[in-house]
Amino acid sequence: MPKRLTHERAECPVARAVDVIGDRWSLLIVRDAFDGISRFSEFQRNLGLAKNILSSRLRELVAHGILEVLPAADGSAYHEYALTQRGRDLFTILVSLRQWGEGHLFDEDEPHSVLLDVKNERPLRKLEVTDAGGHPLDSSEAFVRKVKAM
Template identity: 45%
Template sequence: MLEMAMKGKRTNLGNADCGIARSLEVVGDWWSLLIVREAFKGRERFGEFQKAIGLAKNILSARLKKLVEHDIFRIEPDADNGVGHRYVLTAKGEGLYVVLMALWQWGESTCFKPDEARYAMVDRQNGEPLARIELKARDGRVLGPRDFVASRMDDKAAA
């Protein structure tokens, strides 16, 4: 299946046994994550997303439709515009904040030259930069990139 995707053919990953693959089926193109990023900045209207990202209207429309179908956004009437509507992040959509911050931190540390001007993500309450995201075991140990493996869950472990 992944071999076909690598050859340029679109593969549906929605039934894959991997959480990463299924997630990519929903938000795997960069436009979708940029739309979600803009929603965290307070944008809710089609025109706001289009202006902020510069995405062609037909592509933006398709991405928003998919994000609504997957319950990342819900559509609500726009009180300021009787005929318009707003795209509001759902709880599922808001859960993507950890993914976006992990990408932000990775990008900050690997995609910029040391002298490039850039923004910092800061705590809204005190203005301090955010701590690096860490993956932790249930007992609190910080895990590194080779400290975990995928393990099939049996019926008892899943309960």
């Protein structure tokens, strides 16, 4: 089997992030953790994922500081997975993916789950990218300054 290409030393933040959370199972595990799932068996049941793959993804998410392993809240011999601050910081990314999916992958009248705020139980406003002054930007109004070659 060929060795997996890694971008852990890449100059591009997107490449490094994709190395850590870029596969679909990792993102779905993080999504489920936001939904309150914390035990291996719950992740497996919800995702329908083979034990070896789930185990590998959980191990990677823990190694990258996205999840942490804690003793089970009920005092049993099991352990639970909880989002760290680094993991909770992925909330914006998941909301952005959700909103993109809502806008591009569902028919207009097709039902889907809805993310609501806890206080008012209303859908969240669409995320937008803004400049330092708070003015909305589209992709033509931003650029990446590359690292200069030595």
